[in-house]
Amino acid sequence: MTQAVPGQPIRLADRSPGRRRSGGGSGAAPWVFLAPFIVLFLMFLVAPIVVAIGTSLFKVQKSGLGFDTASKTVFVGVQNYVTALSDPAFIAGFGRVLLFGVVQVPVMLALALIFALLLDSARTKFKRILRLGVFLPFAIPGVVAALLWGFLYQPGVSPIVEGLKSLGISVDFLSQGSVLWSIANVSTWSYTGVNMIILFSALQTVPRELFEAARIDGAGELRTALSIKVPLIAPALLLTTLFSVIGTLQLFNEPTILKNLTTNITTEYTPNMAVFATTQANGNLNLGSAMAIILGIVTFILSVVVSSVSNRRGRNS
Amino acid sequence: MTAPTTTVRVRRRETRARSGEAGGERRSPLAQTVVIIVTVVALVYFLVPVYWLIVASTKTSSDLFGTPGFEFAKFNLFGNLAALTTYSHGIFWRWMLNSIIYSGLGSVLMTFVSVISGYALAKYRFRGRSIVLAAVLGSMLVPGTVLAQPTYVLLTHLGLVNTYAGVLIPTLVYPFGVMLAYVYAQTSIPDEILEAARLDGAGEFRAFFSIGVRLMSGGMVTILLFAFLGSWNNYLLPLLVLNDIDLVPVTVGLTGWFRQSIDIPALQGLLVVGALVSVIPVVVVFLSLQRYWRAGLSAGGVRF
Numbered sequence: 001m002t003q004a005v006p007g008q009p010i011r012l013a014d015r016s017p018g019r020r021r022s023g024g025g026s027g028a029a030p031w032v033f034l035a036p037f038i039v040l041f042l043m044f045l046v047a048p049i050v051v052a053i054g055t056s057l058f059k060v061q062k063s064g065l066g067f068d069t070a071s072k073t074v075f076v077g078v079q080n081y082v083t084a085l086s087d088p089a090f091i092a093g094f095g096r097v098l099l100f101g102v103v104q105v106p107v108m109l110a111l112a113l114i115f116a117l118l119l120d121s122a123r124t125k126f127k128r129i130l131r132l133g134v135f136l137p138f139a140i141p142g143v144v145a146a147l148l149w150g151f152l153y154q155p156g157v158s159p160i161v162e163g164l165k166s167l168g169i170s171v172d173f174l175s176q177g178s179v180l181w182s183i184a185n186v187s188t189w190s191y192t193g194v195n196m197i198i199l200f201s202a203l204q205t206v207p208r209e210l211f212e213a214a215r216i217d218g219a220g221e222l223r224t225a226l227s228i229k230v231p232l233i234a235p236a237l238l239l240t241t242l243f244s245v246i247g248t249l250q251l252f253n254e255p256t257i258l259k260n261l262t263t264n265i266t267t268e269y270t271p272n273m274a275v276f277a278t279t280q281a282n283g284n285l286n287l288g289s290a291m292a293i294i295l296g297i298v299t300f301i302l303s304v305v306v307s308s309v310s311n312r313r314g315r316n317s
Numbered sequence: 318m319t320a321p322t323t324t325v326r327v328r329r330r331e332t333r334a335r336s337g338e339a340g341g342e343r344r345s346p347l348a349q350t351v352v353i354i355v356t357v358v359a360l361v362y363f364l365v366p367v368y369w370l371i372v373a374s375t376k377t378s379s380d381l382f383g384t385p386g387f388e389f390a391k392f393n394l395f396g397n398l399a400a401l402t403t404y405s406h407g408i409f410w411r412w413m414l415n416s417i418i419y420s421g422l423g424s425v426l427m428t429f430v431s432v433i434s435g436y437a438l439a440k441y442r443f444r445g446r447s448i449v450l451a452a453v454l455g456s457m458l459v460p461g462t463v464l465a466q467p468t469y470v471l472l473t474h475l476g477l478v479n480t481y482a483g484v485l486i487p488t489l490v491y492p493f494g495v496m497l498a499y500v501y502a503q504t505s506i507p508d509e510i511l512e513a514a515r516l517d518g519a520g521e522f523r524a525f526f527s528i529g530v531r532l533m534s535g536g537m538v539t540i541l542l543f544a545f546l547g548s549w550n551n552y553l554l555p556l557l558v559l560n561d562i563d564l565v566p567v568t569v570g571l572t573g574w575f576r577q578s579i580d581i582p583a584l585q586g587l588l589v590v591g592a593l594v595s596v597i598p599v600v601v602v603f604l605s606l607q608r609y610w611r612a613g614l615s616a617g618g619v620r621f
Contacts, residue, residue, distance in 0.1 A: 027443070029437070029441065029521035029522070030437040030438075030441035030443045030446070031437075031443070033433045033434065033436060033437035033525065034433075034434050034437045034438070034449060036429075036430045036433070036434070037430050037431075037433075037434040037490075037495060038449070040430065040486075040489050040490045041452065041456070041490055041492075044464075044468060044471075044486065044487040044489070044490045045456055045459065045464065045490050047471055048464055048467035048468045048470065048471045048487075049464075049467055051467060051470050051471045051474065052466065052467030052470055052471075055470050111359075114355070115359065118352060118355065118356070126353075126356050129356075129360065130356050130359065130360070132604070132607075133359065133360040133363050133364050134359055134363050135607075136363060136364065136367065136600070136604075137363055137366075137367075139546075139596075139599060139600045139603035139604065140367070140596050140599075140600065141546075141549055141550045141568060141595075141596070141599065142550055142552070143550070143552050143568040143571070143572060144568070144571070144592050144595060144596055145366075147571060147572065147575055147588065147592050148366050148367075148369075148370055148592065149366065150575065151369075151373070151585075151589070152366060152369065156382055157373075157381065157382060157386070157585070158386065159369065159385060159386025159387050160386075162385070162386065163385075163386075189362070189363065189366070192363075193363070197610070221348075222348075246458070246460050247460075249460075250460045250461075250462040250463065252462055252552075252553055253552050253553070256572075257572055257575060260572075260575055260576045260579060261579075272462055272463075272553075275466050276466070276553070276556070276557070279466050279469065279470075279557065280556075280557060285470055285473070288466055288470075289466065289467065289470055291466075292463060292466040292467055295463055296459070296463045299460060299463060300458070303458060
């Protein structure tokens with residue numbers, strides 16, 4: 001997947017292996033430089049996972065009746081995992097984010113790809129304003145974006161709902177059927193720009209001679225885009241797909257904020273919301289840890305599947 | 318200037334050259350129309366919510382509900398700002414201050430740790446280097462929100478729940494920043510200069526602080542920006558870790574108002590103007606340093 005990109009001598013340092021050691025006394029230096037990161041890495045990336053796995057294998061049992069609220073922690077093995085996996089609401093959350101991802105990720109990436117191709121095309125006017133306009137929402141924190149759209153979905157405040165009403169069209173962005181897509185809209189609005197920039201950067205590294213050759217062969221701009229540009233930026237498309245899929249599984253901010261507007265978003269609407277509700281609202285650290293680990297494993301499996309499917313497709317063509 | 322920014326410049330020039338060379342031919346009128354329509358629709362979709370926020374911030378609470386959303390009414394922006402400042406003893410500005418502490422201090426520390434680690438990984442050969450690199454790459458795939466709950470569990474064990482440190486320290490692990498710094502160090506610090514410094518008798522630390530840091534300064538700005546906006550966006554971890562309303566960042570504070578505004582309609586006006594105020598510094602920094610963003614994203618993308 002790591003391709004040599006013109007103008008980016010990525011493996012520059014590999015030219016002189018072993019040369020560094022001749023410097024004398026530099027043996028410990030890299031480890032001293034790396035020490036802060038390694039300590040933080042072990043403490044706040046490795047340790048939390050280890051602690052969470054440990055916590056997920058136990059259960060707090062309350063013994064005694066009412067006045068005697070002594071509780072003790074007992075080892076229960078995989079019982080929390082069984083409980084989590086047999087919770088229909090938790091499983092439904094996975095189904096919901098999968099449905100969301102199957103629709104939202106392709107739509108968003110298709111938009112990002114169209115804008116990136118327009119920016120890359122020599123004859124597109126208004127490039128600067130297009131790039132700035134599409135990218136601007138990414139500068140707005142996701143939480144504020146959700147608040148903002150929350151207002152635009154609310155009847156009474158929303159000029160969209162009110163405007164359509166005056167035309168005799170009544171829409172409800174927060175109904176049981178539509179609210180998932182209203183959340184998808186917030187994600188698309190926020191993240192199309194950043195994906196556009198990644199794809200555009202990839203397009204810029206494609207050698208220009210290829211387009212010349214295609215043009216001389218009589219290929220139009222659209223044809224060049226579809227049969228030369230898109231296949232050549234497949235690695236960047238894979239990267240954006242991967243990040244979007246991971247992002248979808250983690251869905252939390254937008255539904256949590258929009259939940260204030262409608263009862264159609266439950267506390268366990270997405271897996272991450274279920275983890276939060278179990279940990280914070282119900283105070284069950286043990287079950288919450290098991291859920292977080294299940295979510296981590298599913299995320300990992302899905303990213304492996306996405307990258308292997310894309311690799312296979314790339315090889316076939 | 319460092320390599321990433323130069324690359325962007327060079328590319329821009331290429332683009333310009335290309336548009337010049339293609340200027341002789343004309344696209345069919347139909348295609349031209351389609352492109353213009355796509356551009357206009359895209360701009361409306363991506364910019365109208367922002368326009369609404371600006372308009373709504375200037376309205377009184379009654380106008381917010383009583384007048385058409387996209388039209389300006391009585392200009393009350395300053396009244397709204399005054400209300401925002403006095404509400405609940407100025408809690409909003411406390412939240413802004415908290416966000417600045419979490420993101421400002423946090424991003425400076427994140428950048429330092431990332432740059433020094435990326436430099437070490439790029440400029441030294443040592444045993445265990447590939448293991449550290451693999452760990453950095455692998456952990457880029459661990460989403461922060463999956464880690465939030467386990468981190469919260471750990472923080473309860475450490476007694477750091479409901480403290481500034483509890484939110485600040487866990488965000489300092491920033492594998493993406495290390496990866497970017499690694500790429501920048503490789504492309505912008507020639508080995509020869511470091512060799513020369515060593516021959517002149519500079520120690521390893523001297524070489525890093527006086528040469529490495531200087532040559533990587535463009536990349537450092539990029540990492541700082543990513544780190545700053547990443548931590549300004551942080552929501553789930555503070556939501557889990559903090560109970561004290563005086564400690565929360567502005568994202569958590571505003572969503573608290575959003576929840577309450579269902580019962581207290583007067584909060585809606587404050588929420589709108591508060592959202593605008595909270596976004597302004599970020600958008601200004603973001604747009605004025607746009608080229609660093611693009612450089613960072615392409616460098617990050619190139620790695621995969």
